[in-house]
Amino acid sequence: MARVDVQALSVTYEGVDRRVDALHSLDLSIDDGEPIAIIGPSGCGKSTLLLATAGLVAPTSGSVRVGDEPVVGPRLHTALILQDFGLLPWKTVMHNAALGLEIRRVPAPERARLVTEALERVGLAEFANAYPGELSGGMRQRLAVARALALEADLLLMDEPLSALDALTREDLQGLLLDIWRQRGHTSVLVTHSIEEAVYLGRRVVVLTPRPGRVAAIVENPEMGDDDFRDTPAFYERCAELRRLLAAEGAFGEAAS
Amino acid sequence: MKAAVRKIVGYAGAVAILLAGWQVLAMIVDSPALPGPAPALQTFGNLFFAALLPEALVSAWRVVVSMALGTALAVPLGLVLGRSPRIDAVAAPLIFLTYPVPKIVFLPVLLVLFGIGSVPKIVLITLIVFFQILVTARDAARAIPPGSVLSVRSLGAGGTQVFRHVVVPAALPDVFTALRISTGTAIAVLFFSESIAGTDGIGYYIIDAWSRIAYRDMFAGIIAMAVLGVVLYELLEMAEARVCRWTRVGR
Ligand SMILES: Nc1ncnc2c1ncn2[C@@H]1O[C@H](COP(=O)(O)OP(=O)(O)OP(=O)(O)O)[C@@H](O)[C@H]1O
Ligand SMILES: [Mg+2]
Numbered sequence: 001m002a003r004v005d006v007q008a009l010s011v012t013y014e015g016v017d018r019r020v021d022a023l024h025s026l027d028l029s030i031d032d033g034e035p036i037a038i039i040g041p042s043g044c045g046k047s048t049l050l051l052a053t054a055g056l057v058a059p060t061s062g063s064v065r066v067g068d069e070p071v072v073g074p075r076l077h078t079a080l081i082l083q084d085f086g087l088l089p090w091k092t093v094m095h096n097a098a099l100g101l102e103i104r105r106v107p108a109p110e111r112a113r114l115v116t117e118a119l120e121r122v123g124l125a126e127f128a129n130a131y132p133g134e135l136s137g138g139m140r141q142r143l144a145v146a147r148a149l150a151l152e153a154d155l156l157l158m159d160e161p162l163s164a165l166d167a168l169t170r171e172d173l174q175g176l177l178l179d180i181w182r183q184r185g186h187t188s189v190l191v192t193h194s195i196e197e198a199v200y201l202g203r204r205v206v207v208l209t210p211r212p213g214r215v216a217a218i219v220e221n222p223e224m225g226d227d228d229f230r231d232t233p234a235f236y237e238r239c240a241e242l243r244r245l246l247a248a249e250g251a252f253g254e255a256a257s
Numbered sequence: 258m259k260a261a262v263r264k265i266v267g268y269a270g271a272v273a274i275l276l277a278g279w280q281v282l283a284m285i286v287d288s289p290a291l292p293g294p295a296p297a298l299q300t301f302g303n304l305f306f307a308a309l310l311p312e313a314l315v316s317a318w319r320v321v322v323s324m325a326l327g328t329a330l331a332v333p334l335g336l337v338l339g340r341s342p343r344i345d346a347v348a349a350p351l352i353f354l355t356y357p358v359p360k361i362v363f364l365p366v367l368l369v370l371f372g373i374g375s376v377p378k379i380v381l382i383t384l385i386v387f388f389q390i391l392v393t394a395r396d397a398a399r400a401i402p403p404g405s406v407l408s409v410r411s412l413g414a415g416g417t418q419v420f421r422h423v424v425v426p427a428a429l430p431d432v433f434t435a436l437r438i439s440t441g442t443a444i445a446v447l448f449f450s451e452s453i454a455g456t457d458g459i460g461y462y463i464i465d466a467w468s469r470i471a472y473r474d475m476f477a478g479i480i481a482m483a484v485l486g487v488v489l490y491e492l493l494e495m496a497e498a499r500v501c502r503w504t505r506v507g508r
Contacts, residue, residue: 076413
């Protein structure tokens with residue numbers, strides 16, 4: 001079970017010559033199996049929130065719980081896809097996808113089965129022996145997704161996974177992420193800069209304030225996951241609403257506010 | 258396959274240019290101390306099995322052992338220093354004080370301590386290679402992008418696994434570059450130490466031929482030493498191509 005409870009979470013970084021409050025007393029609950037999108041001005045602490053949920057950044061105060069356990073370090077069934085994919089250039093596609101399983105000491109035959117499945121799912125099976133350097137941006141992104149899939153995670157954290165892609169590849173992979181979620185029903189947290197992506201992939205969309213980040217608003221988005229949602233008036237209304245909320249948070253810079 | 262052919266053609270061309278330059282230079286200088294390529298190579302062929310090969314093997318053994326030792330000691334230490342600010346804070350000043358000191362000045366000390374056999378030469382070359390690799394490995398480990406480490410840690414990797422999956426492979430290409438650069442230094446130091454004191458090795462052979470005024474023999478020795486360097490360099494390059502395959506993709 002992967003219910004996520006973030007309570008009064010504050011994170012302060014000790015920088016080289018100054019301290020940065022990245023998050024200040026942030027509260028957020030995510031239901032088991034719920035897909036959520038997080039959007040907010042650049043530098044407001046979105047990545048920090050994901051890292052804290054993944055157990056890679058310790059809270060300065062407050063707490064994060066996943067399931068019934070407080071998060072104190074990386075958790076077995078949490079998968080994280082980083083802003084720059086986090087692929088290792090020196091490992092082949094297959095070994096990159098298998099990395100999480102290898103670290104978790106999953107026996108080799110089981111590993112091979114899970115990795116083959118995951119690579120097939122994202123359409124990279126024939127590139128199993130290539131290196132990331134030989135893949136296109138979209139393929140690298142799919143590999144990062146495969147690595148997370150292979151873990152059979154019940155909580156999938158994604159930090160702007162599609163931001164480096166062109167519009168077509170991006171829609172293609174958004175569809176892939178939606179399919180996988182519909183199939184597996186894992187809890188999903190997607191950080192994105194794209195309003196359309198947030199509305200397409202988040203049953204609720206969480207808007208954060210500028211740094212230090214707190215929850216500014218939560219937009220309910222019940223039609224998410226419906227067939228052809230993207231072409232409905234409701235989709236456009238939801239996007240417009242988010243745009244207004246973000247403008248109010250100064251997400252579009254001085255000019256807009 | 259194509260690449261191999263291109264490489265062979267490239268080498269053949271380079272050898273031809275070098276031989277031509279040598280020939281021209283020999284004609285200009287016109288001294289017995291600089292024989293042309295034809296007589297030198299002829300002597301090289303005549304002496305190859307009788308004198309050059311045994312001496313070259315002694316020299317090769319010294320260099321290979323030293324470089325292996327220096328690398329085996331320097332890489333783990335350098336990587337740990339690069340990844341651990343606390344250990345680095347203690348060790349870095351020591352390194353920066355000792356790195357610029359030319360280790361070769363310790364040769365006399367080593368000769369007194371270890372005699373004139375292989376040991377002082379191996380110690381000296383090991384020392385020099387050690388420092389070059391140490392500094393490289395440390396810098397390479399420091400330059401590893403935090404994202405790589407974070408992604409592996411998010412998968413549950415502990416310290417040793419981060420080393421195995423990220424730090425070691427990330428630093429390998431730089432270590433190989435440093436090793437290839439060290440080959441030149443190592444051979445130079447080998448020649449120096451063998452010619453200063455000793456009774457064997459290709460460096461000794463060259464200096465011995467020089468004192469006998471046997472210039473052709475001397476040149477045969479010089480060719481042997483050059484070949485030794487080229488072979489070592491190429492072996493490292495081949496090893497790197499195998500071990501660091503990902504650096505060759507997409508070019
Ligand atoms: N390791 C770190 N050390 C010091 N400060 C940091 C560190 N990581 C992030 N910060 C600071 O914390 C703040 C929040 O960073 P974070 O990466 O969480 O923002 P973000 O919302 O993900 O931004 P973006 O949308 O641009 O990716 C920023 O001001 C950043 O400078
Ligand atoms: Mg970010």
